[in-house]
Amino acid sequence: MGSKRSMLTNGLGDALSQSIAECNRVFDLFTGSGAVAWHVAQKYDREVIASDLQSYAVALAAGVIERTEPLADHRWLDSWFDCAREMQPSRFFQKATNLQEKLEVEQIAGAAIEARELCADFNLPVCFAYGGYYYSPLQSLWLDTLRIALPKNANQRRIGLAALIIAASQSAAAPGHTAQPFKPNETAGRFLKEAWMRDIQFLVKRAAVSVSEKHALKAGRAIVGDANELANQVIEGDLVFLDPPYSGVHYSRFYHVLETVALGEVGEISGNGRYPPSEERPRSQYSLRTRSKPVLDGLLKVISQKGASAIVTFPAGAASNGLSGEDVADLSERYFAIEEVKVSSRFSTLGGDKKHREARQNTTELILRLSPK
Ligand SMILES: C[S@@+](CC[C@H](N)C(=O)[O-])C[C@H]1O[C@@H](n2cnc3c(N)ncnc32)[C@H](O)[C@@H]1O
Structure with missing residues (x-):
């Protein structure tokens, strides 16, 4: 998975720790593997609200953030x-x-x-x-x-x-x-x-x-939904973690099997990948080259209007959805004061197909810590 897990010990954990010290709730609006939501919920006494368009991601996050006790009896x-x-x-x-x-x-x-x-x-x-x-x-x-x-x-x-x-x-x-x-x-x-x-x-x-x-210190919630809509629930004092898509191919194409397991149902399937038809898979404006910039702009704008802080991560170079690290920094600067810029690295498997495991790539990512202007 394109998880942020490795970055938590490589810059992202420190950035979260600094911003969380001054915040109430934490939103993880593109939760994916749930790695960041799990980390924050286990470590900090804050309500974590994790969301994603894909149900499998929300089920993963819910497995930890919605529970406040370990389950020792197996x-x-x-x-x-x-x-x-x-x-x-x-x-x-x-x-x-x-x-x-x-x-x-x-x-x-x-x-x-x-x-x-x-x-x-x-x-x-x-x-x-x-x-x-x-x-x-x-x-x-x-x-x-x-x-x-x-x-x-x-x-x-x-x-x-x-x-x-x-x-x-x-x-x-x-x-x-x-x-x-x-x-x-x-x-x-x-x-x-x-x-x-x-x-x-x-x-x-x-x-x-x-x-x-694993369990949360404070009960949180995991929700299937669009980041731009959920951002309306943010209030002053919240911290919003944003790890938006960087792929020009919808994530649901890579994760449809996990989605079937999460939902317990599947519709028609076709092609070598045995996908459901694209209209039945979650589609994201963030994966459309023509929409990725305005939709991220809209998201940052709403979060800043609510008076919340944010942390944004994005590949430093140009990504296949048309956005680059520089674009993300420019958009962020329109609405927030950039407190800190960190560079981190992580492994990605997205986009790898022909060479199997060797297709994992090392990417450099920006971590921007943003506070209200
Ligand atoms: C870069 S990945 C996030 C990875 C995650 N931070 C992790 O550690 O695994 C982007 C995620 O955003 C989700 N997504 C795409 N468009 C979305 C939208 N409009 N609203 C909410 N989630 C979206 C995708 O399903 C994918 O899981």
């Missing part, structure tokens, strides 16, 4: 898994298990054909849309049934859904994001096999235990 995990197991049709489960066991010895091309045939008529979203592509049939079956069997208890449900999204992200057979699955061919076949062999039950449990241990 027995609910066994009941959750038992409940999911009971839903799994025995014929499909048996065939999917046989295929999983053969993966180590069988050629991936043959296994992929068998996996796709098995999943094609199966009426659960992950199996149907991604089984035999991003996931093995058995992985898909667990993701679908665990999604349906999520506990009713609100905190267990939050943790469970966040854990499913984390495990789905860690096991997807794709290079860093889900724009396209690895193909079962000579070059990418070994990556596909390696991903399909990941133990999805272990990954979900590990993520659930890790999320359970």
